[in-house]
Amino acid sequence: MIRAMSIYGGVDLGGTKIQAAVLDAEHEVLGSARRPTPTAGGPADVAREIETAVREAAQAAGVEPGALAGIGVGSPGTIEDGSVTSARNLPGWEGSFPLAAKLSDALGPPVRVGNDVQVATDAEFKLGAGRPYGSLLGVFWGTGVGGGLVLGCAPWTGRGAAGEIGHIVIEIDGARCTCGRRGCMEAYAGRAAMEVHASTLVQKGRKTDLFKLMAEHERTRLTSGIWARALERGDKLAVQTLERAVRALGAGIASVVNVLDVEGVIIGGGLGIRLGHPYAKLITEAMQPHLFADSRPPHVHVAALGDLGGAIGVSLLVRGEA
Numbered sequence: 001m002i003r004a005m006s007i008y009g010g011v012d013l014g015g016t017k018i019q020a021a022v023l024d025a026e027h028e029v030l031g032s033a034r035r036p037t038p039t040a041g042g043p044a045d046v047a048r049e050i051e052t053a054v055r056e057a058a059q060a061a062g063v064e065p066g067a068l069a070g071i072g073v074g075s076p077g078t079i080e081d082g083s084v085t086s087a088r089n090l091p092g093w094e095g096s097f098p099l100a101a102k103l104s105d106a107l108g109p110p111v112r113v114g115n116d117v118q119v120a121t122d123a124e125f126k127l128g129a130g131r132p133y134g135s136l137l138g139v140f141w142g143t144g145v146g147g148g149l150v151l152g153c154a155p156w157t158g159r160g161a162a163g164e165i166g167h168i169v170i171e172i173d174g175a176r177c178t179c180g181r182r183g184c185m186e187a188y189a190g191r192a193a194m195e196v197h198a199s200t201l202v203q204k205g206r207k208t209d210l211f212k213l214m215a216e217h218e219r220t221r222l223t224s225g226i227w228a229r230a231l232e233r234g235d236k237l238a239v240q241t242l243e244r245a246v247r248a249l250g251a252g253i254a255s256v257v258n259v260l261d262v263e264g265v266i267i268g269g270g271l272g273i274r275l276g277h278p279y280a281k282l283i284t285e286a287m288q289p290h291l292f293a294d295s296r297p298p299h300v301h302v303a304a305l306g307d308l309g310g311a312i313g314v315s316l317l318v319r320g321e322a
């Protein structure tokens with residue numbers, strides 16, 4: 001039991017996928033599992049998929065889920081006492097759902113829930129690409145665009161809703177955002193918004209392989225992998241939609257840098273990690289014209305912990321290191 005007491009579970013609950021990992025005391029990943037996030041149903045269905053993902057990760061690590069010292073879950077939305085509210089990009093998540101209590105009942109160990117992007121930012125700060133810096137902006141480019149902050153070597157969450165970089169306005173009266181407002185960066189750069197944009201152009205008669213690739217790979221949405229494949233083929237509509245997203249990211253990130261003057265910017269999230277260094281470079285270039293202190297831009301990196309950053313970060317939370 002002594003060995004098991006130092007083993008933790010971490011789960012990153014995203015709009016597209018649920019990534020679970022089992023980690024030892026040195027943050028080494030002993031086993032991991034990934035499942036698609038349900039596209040229908042509600043919080044109880046999402047909780048069941050999380051439970052299955054944890055069981056699979058534990059099996060891969062050769063431990064019983066009940067032997068874990070604790071399980072951390074990184075979730076979108078507002079987190080209070082293990083309950084999750086306003087988790088946009090998750091199916092049917094109206095009102096508040098006691099995610100920690102439900103998972104703890106199902107799996108056994110204590111469960112703590114943290115904000116997905118903040119725990120991933122903390123993980124990059126402590127163990128990943130953000131280690132050299134005392135101030136950091138994490139940009140998680142996926143279904144939406146989330147942001148996490150470290151200022152003066154400590155996480156900054158404001159009154160609980162800081163870091164919502166996706167909802168920085170980059171165009172007054174611009175494109176409609178999933179938050180109900182207009183002109184948000186996410187309405188141009190989020191994977192969900194890019195999919196809407198691409199299908200609108202197709203309805204107007206534009207050609208693209210995006211939806212053909214989606215069908216070929218038996219996906220129900222344009223995942224990061226589908227966008228990457230379309231780019232490899234030089235699909236013009238995909239290239240242009242990504243260029244539009246990069247322009248939006250450049251303006252949004254540069255605006256945050258102008259206010260906070262952080263040392264480092266970490267690009268993570270499904271799209272950020274999938275598209276990697278070439279796109280981090282394009283985003284850096286797109287930031288440049290908007291930077292006030294343009295002679296010394298911040299260092300821009302791709303998230304070093306990759307897809308597992310969220311799961312690793314939230315395991316820090318449950319072991320009391322975040």
Ligand SMILES: [Zn+2]
Pocket residue numbers: 166167177178179180181182184186187
């Ligand atoms: Zn918005």
